[in-house]
Amino acid sequence: MSLLSFTPDTDWTCGKCGGKLTPSPVDVEYLGNVFNVELLGCAKCGLVLIPEDLALGKMFEVEQLLEDK
Amino acid sequence: MDQQQLRDLEAKCVQELSPQCKAGCPLHVDARSLCASLATGDFDAAWQVLLKTLPLPGVLARICDGPCRQQCLRGKAGDPVQIHLLERSVVQRPRPRQRSLAMPARDKAVAVAGSGLSGLVLASDLKRKGYTVTLFEPGPRLGHPLYGRFGELLPDAAIDEEMSALEDAGVVVHTGAEVSDGAFMDGALASFDALYLCLDAGLEVAWPLRMEQGAPVYDEMLGTTSLSRVLAGGDSASPVERAAQGRRAANTIDRLLQGVSLSAERSDQGAYRSRLYTSLAKVPSLPAVVPADPIEGFSPQQAAYEAERCLQCECLECVKACAYLAHYKGYPKTYARQIYNNLAIVKGHRQANQLINSCMLCGQCSALCPHDFPMAELCLETRQSMVAEGIMPPSAFDFALEDLRFSSSSEFFLFRHAPGRDASTYLLFPGCQLCASSPGHVEVLYQWLRENVSQATGLGLGCCGVPAHWAGERGCFERELDRVRQEWERLGKPTIITACATCLSTFQEYAPDVAVAGLWNIMTGYLSPGDASPRGAKKPVAVHDPCAARHNPVLRHSARRLLSHTGVKVRELELAHEQTSCCGYGGLMYSSNPALAKKVAEKRVSESKADFVAYCAMCRDNLAATGKRVYHLLDLLFPEAAKSHLPPGNSKSNNSAQEDPAARPAPGFSQRQENKADLRRRLLKTLWQEEPPPMQAHQHLDLVMEPGLQELLEERRILLNDLRRVILHAERTGQKLADAKTGRFLAYHQPVRVTYWVEYAPEGESFRVYNAYSHRMTIPGGPA
Incomplete structure (x- = not known):
């Protein structure tokens, strides 16, 4: 499966180390289903960014789909 | 739920059953659809309705005696719809082109003696089914018994047209045939597979059949006689019933020649009374439209007026009242099927989850249903199965169950004897929602009960557990209810007085050992007219x-x-x-x-x-x-x-x-929780002179935000305490994103199942919140 990428331009930086957010592969999980996606995150501190439109858009859609599976 | 349970359930919903006119018609003509078409002036569609069920429509529609009228519900609000006259108005207009879909030819042949209505209908039906049909008419022409019999109502030309159609369809006709003696019968039985004796053809036959009072004895429903391959019918006084007798005999012959049961599954043949319920509650009375000319019948405009009087009978009593049932565009029978299918799915998309989880379980539909269709029980039991099977969508009830957990937590749960007392006769259990909605009323009420009913009135703050029950979480429900029961026992089993009708019915049904009374019942014993004066409620x-x-x-x-x-x-x-x-x-x-x-x-x-x-x-x-x-x-x-x-x-x-x-205004979800927690703290302090336990660290955070955002958070089911937990977590651990331009932070935290994101910035001693959203997917390895 191709890696889905959600790496918009952003002004957010890591609040812990001040580092820039860079695209990195992350596993997200729901109801036992794991998806590997590319998100912006701090490679050093492990923080990721899930923007509002992703959480309430695609992510919500997939959650609903999995709940009815 | 198994197939049989589904069918029993489906049978309770009458919406799909025939209207009384159709059930009361021996031929089951769909008069409701006929009226629907005519009301819009669509004569072609009306013709198609007739062609579907009415044999020889050019003849029968003109002479039908309309027994349906006695069943028509419009008759209880005015005059019955004159369906027979409407049928006539249809066949007086040109017949639309009809694609004839004849069945493949069968190698069986049927003889018909006499061409009265029943014999003609039987011949027409069997020809359509692919049988070879030969009609023996003693008279000079096919349909002889019909000519001249109905006067102006049935002109010769109309009969001619139907007779030609029969012959065109391939019915073999022998006119001037000698059919009365036994030799004809023997010959016919030798050459044909079955023989029908048309009793409405004016024949006198000397066949060796069992006779009574000079007429052959035959079964009214099946048409069978004392000889196995000889059938008879058509001696009713009603033309449409004669036609129906021919149709039923045709069905029997078809079954006979296919070697299947002659009588199975035929209970709805012939006129019957339908179980369809139709309310006449808001139906104004309307008189019949009088045709301009008794022979010509209705003008098109008159036909439309008359057809509009049709009630288009259906039930939908529950759907009319319930926005939920209406929302899914069906009715309980279709919903039962969808729910059954939803449970049966092993792999694939469960499309009825939302239908199952949206029902209010309020029982209104059953109260309105003529047959008590148990939609609430169906949805509740299905939810319980879904929970048991682990297929309940978490997002459906999580929010409500979290609120239940809050009510059961030390933030709200409290059971006490009255201050200074060590026994209770009564126990005020206001219910979690009254405490959430108007905590002030709980305080006033508690005081009033102690002053007016008994000083020995304890107080119980908690939840009866019904949210878990509604969510299908049986185990959780039992635990919650049991927790209240244990407190009630600890306080010496006082009579619970509850202000909540749901708590009351929950205790009564699921904890019948607990003594419980409705607040309003108690209050009527202590208040008299004039004891309370309404403020602002001067209007009804x-x-x-x-x-x-x-x-x-x-x-x-x-x-x-x-x-x-x-x-x-x-x-x-x-x-x-x-x-x-x-x-x-x-x-x-x-x-x-x-x-x-x-x-x-x-x-x-x-x-x-x-x-x-x-x-x-x-x-x-x-x-x-x-x-x-x-x-x-x-x-x-x-x-x-x-x-x-x-x-x-x-x-x-x-x-x-x-x-x-x-x-x-109705308090929002955050306010409701805070009201509950504040009430407990205030009561502990004012009544029991106890210092409430210290607040949790996150609860000290002061949040500020625009009112519009507060509304959005309510819609998103995000509580202020959720925000506080995220901010506290971010501030303590430093795990947050930052935007140097705006000076804002973005942090996320997953306290239980949902991950909350908050965009915020410190503002003096407070935190200003700019946005918040959530998701259920988890980010393993992310900050927890």
Whole structure:
């Protein structure tokens, strides 16, 4: 499966180390289903960014789909 | 649920059953569809309706004696629809082109003696089924018995047309045939597989059949005689019944020649009474349209007027009342099938989850249904199965179950004897929602009970567990209920007085060992007319019964008695008492389907222009959230307590709420939790002189935000305490994103199942919140 990428331009930086957010592969999980996606995150501190439109858009859609599976 | 249970359930819903006209027609002509077409002037469509079921329509439609009229429900509100005249008006217009779909030819042959109506219909039906049909008519022409018999009603040309159609279809005709003696019968049985004796052809036969009073004995429904391959029929006085006898005999011959049961599954043949229920409650009486000319019949315009009088009978009693049932565009029978299929799916998309989880479980449909269709039980049992099988969508009820956990936590749960007492005769259990909605009323009520009913009245703050019950979580429900039961036992088993009709019915049904009474029943024993004076309720109010009082007439009566004591004028809603509508909270619809819950509340408040009064706190708030003016019964009984409903610091609102409690806004979810927690803390302090336990660290965080954002958070089901936990976590661990340009932070945290994101910035001692959202997917390895 191709890696889905959600790496918009952003002004957010890591609040812990001040580092820039860079695209990195992350596993997200729901109801036992794991998806590997590319998100912006701090490679050093492990923080990721899930923007509002992703959480309430695609992510919500997939959650609903999995709940009815 | 197995197939048989599904079928039993489906059979309770009568919506798909035939209307009385169709059931009462021996040929089951779909008169309802006929009227629907004619009401719009569509004669072609009306013709098609006739062609579907009416044999020889050019003849029968002209001479039908209309036994359906006696069954037509319009007859109870005016005159029955003159369906027979409508049929005539149709066949007087050109017949639309018809694609004939003849069945493949079969190698069986049937002989018919006589061409009266029954014989012609039988010949027509069997020819259509692919049999070779040969008709023996003693007279000079096919259809001889019909010519001249019906006067002007049935002109020769109309008969000619149908007879030609029969011959064109391939029916072999022998006119001038000698059929009366036994030799004909023997010959026919030698050459044909079956023989039909048309008794409406004026024949006198000397066949060796069992006879009574000079006529062959035959079975009215099947047409069978004493000889196995000889059938007879057609001696009814009614033309349409004669035609139906021919049709039923044709069916018997078809079965005979196929070697299957002659009688199985034929109970709905012939005229019968349908179980379809149709309400005539709002049907104005309308007289029949008189045709301009008794022979010509209706003009097209008159036909449309007459057809418009048709009630288009259907049931839908439940769907008309319930916005939920209407929303999914079906009715209980179709829903039962969808729910059954949903449970049967092993792999694939479960399309009915939302349907199952949105039902208010309020039981209104069963109260309205002529056969008590148990939609609530069906949905509840299905939810319980889904939970047991681990296929319940977590997002459906999580929010409500979290609220239940809050009510059971040390933030709210409290069971005490009255201050200074070590025994309780009574125990006020207000119910979690009254505490959430108007904590001030709980305080006033508790004082009133101790002063007027018994000083030995303890207090119980908690939840009866019904949200878990509605969510299908049986184990959780039992635990919650048991927890309350244990406290009740610890306090010496006092009689519980509850202000919540749902708590009352929950205890009564699921904890029958617990002594419980409805607050309103208790209060009627202590209040008299004039004891309470309503403020701001000078106009009449419409009473909204909670769905939990549907089966509790005493409670409904007590609430009305208390209302009358206040002097306020009471109006009854059309759907009241046992037929009352849910406010949209029942069954946790507010959690599983908030948009529909809003519609449900809006539909309810639109039923009367008067202000409403509710005697359930949740009903009051859900209905008030639509913008409707809604009182709680306690607003009218204890008007001075209204001021303490609102969050502190908003004196303007406080004053207006005191003046006008009906306009009090419904508190949001965050406010409801805070009201519950504050009530517990305040009561501990004021009544028991105890210092409440210290607040949790996150609760000290002061948040500021624009009012619009607060509304959005309510919609997104994000509580202020969720925000506080995220911010506290971010500030303690430093795990947050930062935007140097705006000076804001973005942090996320997953306290239980949902991950919350908050965009915020410190502002003095407080935190200003700019946005928040959530998701259920988890980020393993992310900050927890």
